[in-house]
Amino acid sequence: MTSLTILRVVAKLLVPLILLFALYVQFHGDYGPGGGFQAGVIFGAGFILYGLIFGLEAVRRVVRRRLTEILIALGVLIYAGTGVATMLWGGNFLEYAAFNEHHPSHGQHIGILVIELGVGMTVAAVIISIFFTFAGRDRTP
Amino acid sequence: MRQLWAAVMLMGIYSFLGASWMLILDAPDVAFTEAAVGAGISTFLALAALALTTRKAKGPVHRPLLPLAVVLITGAALAYGTLDMPHFGDPNAPAQRYPEPSYIERTESEIEVPNVVTAVLASYRGYDTLGETVVIFTAGLGVLLLLGRGRYRRRKKEGEGPREISEIDGGGHV
Numbered sequence: 001m002t003s004l005t006i007l008r009v010v011a012k013l014l015v016p017l018i019l020l021f022a023l024y025v026q027f028h029g030d031y032g033p034g035g036g037f038q039a040g041v042i043f044g045a046g047f048i049l050y051g052l053i054f055g056l057e058a059v060r061r062v063v064r065r066r067l068t069e070i071l072i073a074l075g076v077l078i079y080a081g082t083g084v085a086t087m088l089w090g091g092n093f094l095e096y097a098a099f100n101e102h103h104p105s106h107g108q109h110i111g112i113l114v115i116e117l118g119v120g121m122t123v124a125a126v127i128i129s130i131f132f133t134f135a136g137r138d139r140t141p
Numbered sequence: 142m143r144q145l146w147a148a149v150m151l152m153g154i155y156s157f158l159g160a161s162w163m164l165i166l167d168a169p170d171v172a173f174t175e176a177a178v179g180a181g182i183s184t185f186l187a188l189a190a191l192a193l194t195t196r197k198a199k200g201p202v203h204r205p206l207l208p209l210a211v212v213l214i215t216g217a218a219l220a221y222g223t224l225d226m227p228h229f230g231d232p233n234a235p236a237q238r239y240p241e242p243s244y245i246e247r248t249e250s251e252i253e254v255p256n257v258v259t260a261v262l263a264s265y266r267g268y269d270t271l272g273e274t275v276v277i278f279t280a281g282l283g284v285l286l287l288l289g290r291g292r293y294r295r296r297k298k299e300g301e302g303p304r305e306i307s308e309i310d311g312g313g314h315v
Contacts, residue, residue, distance in 0.1 A: 029256065030254045030255065031254075031256060033170040034169075035170065035258075035259050035262060035263065037174065038170055041173070048182065049181075052185070072282070075274065076274055076278045079274050083267075083271070093268075094267035094271070104251070105250075105251065108251070108254070108264055109252075111263070111267075112252075112254065112259060112263040112264060116259075116263060118274065119270065119273075119274050122274050122277055123277055126280060129281050129284070130182075130284050131182075133284050133285060133288045134186060134189035134190075134288070137189075137193055
């Protein structure tokens with residue numbers, strides 16, 4: 001852990017860029033390649049890189065275990081909740097066009113943005129959570 | 142190859158090659174996923190498994206002839222299967238004709254999103270994507286339920302921190 005100067009410096013430079021790129025992939029999914037799943041995976045990979053270089057405790061200080069557990073469920077709830085919301089707005093389940101009567105495509109934009117957010121949330125939280133679980137285990141005797 | 146660490150690294154390199162191949166095929170989103178999941182997260186998970194078990198594979202229990210025969214027969218069957226596949230870039234290939242091209246035509250007026258892949262995944266096939274998200278949710282839940290509890294108990298009993306993943310290195314000296 002002491003002599004990893006180059007790795008530490010490179011990781012410190014790269015991690016913010018990886019997270020920024022993940023956010024770009026997340027919110028620019030309508031226009032460019034990518035979407036919630038890719039963004040979540042890249043976001044999780046950024047945290048894993050940080051954890052590999054700086055140790056598990058350092059990541060734990062940034063992301064609490066409890067937070068990942070909540071985000072895993074919250075992402076799915078946001079997705080399914082969007083479907084319920086479209087029903088309340090008078091459409092079918094996950095028919096985003098119902099969000100905006102006059103401009104159905106605007107409703108589609110809102111729906112896609114929100115469900116991609118849910119997907120990204122769940123994927124990133126699951127990956128960080130699996131990282132915590134695997135990296136935190138001791139060698140079994 | 143008995144050195145599992147080298148095997149894991151080769152797997153990561155293979156995934157990176159797969160990602161570049163997807164990029165050549167104009168599928169950058171698949172390439173993202175392959176690079177991040179295949180090369181990044183799978184490699185990490187395999188390394189974590191090595192840290193928990195051992196870094197050397199045991200010797201084979203039977204002679205290499207049977208595995209060789211299985212691999213050759215499977216490989217020959219797969220190669221034979223490619224003979225039926227349409228040529229690369231064939232406009233009449235099933236992959237180009239189904240699901241209907243009308244999705245591509247309709248996306249422009251119905252959803253007004255330049256990325257048709259996003260439109261299909263998130264809107265036209267919203268149910269499927271919801272199902273996939275639930276699958277990932279279930280995977281995370283399974284890992285937490287199967288592996289999450291034991292760690293707390295063991296740490297509380299011994300009162301020591303978890304093993305650092307960065308202790309794993311290729312040199313064989315931990």
